[in-house]
Amino acid sequence: MGNISIVIGSWGSYNECNERALGSKWLDLSDYSDWEEIEEELKKEGFILDGIDEELFIQDIEGIPGNSCNWDYVNPHRLFETLLEAGILDDDNLYELFEAYLEVNNFDDWENLVSSRGSHWDDDIILYRNQDMDDVAYNLMHEIYEIPDYLESYIDYSGFARDLSYDGFHETTKGVIEIR
Numbered sequence: 001m002g003n004i005s006i007v008i009g010s011w012g013s014y015n016e017c018n019e020r021a022l023g024s025k026w027l028d029l030s031d032y033s034d035w036e037e038i039e040e041e042l043k044k045e046g047f048i049l050d051g052i053d054e055e056l057f058i059q060d061i062e063g064i065p066g067n068s069c070n071w072d073y074v075n076p077h078r079l080f081e082t083l084l085e086a087g088i089l090d091d092d093n094l095y096e097l098f099e100a101y102l103e104v105n106n107f108d109d110w111e112n113l114v115s116s117r118g119s120h121w122d123d124d125i126i127l128y129r130n131q132d133m134d135d136v137a138y139n140l141m142h143e144i145y146e147i148p149d150y151l152e153s154y155i156d157y158s159g160f161a162r163d164l165s166y167d168g169f170h171e172t173t174k175g176v177i178e179i180r
Contacts, residue, residue: 125180
């Protein structure tokens, strides 16, 4: 599973340049079932969450493409709750779909999708794993139509693949993603 890990810092400690200015240790978000567990971990590390360390931020992140968002402005609590609601932290298939989605859209778009659809954020998204556009075009054509062998050589699968790219299909490193 592609785990999402973060380092949490606080603006108070950062501004004071104290020993916590470097933030927490790496926290694998799939190890926690609710935000309170993360808060307890931060308290064990010396964070004063009802004082100087009240305003938290994401200092570093792994498992989510860094270019999909400006992480300086994302609240770690909100991030964790959104990932939890979306099912990303405990489902390999959803995580892979999430990664593919972020290759063609940004994190804010995905977050809005989860905000409006909750755990059904993926209802109108299909990932054709390990396929390129030509593969998808060929397979879709054969799912829709029963094509006789004598007509096969006349079908322009590459043209169909090109047209699919205008209609919500995108190639990613995971395969082709269709966003309806």
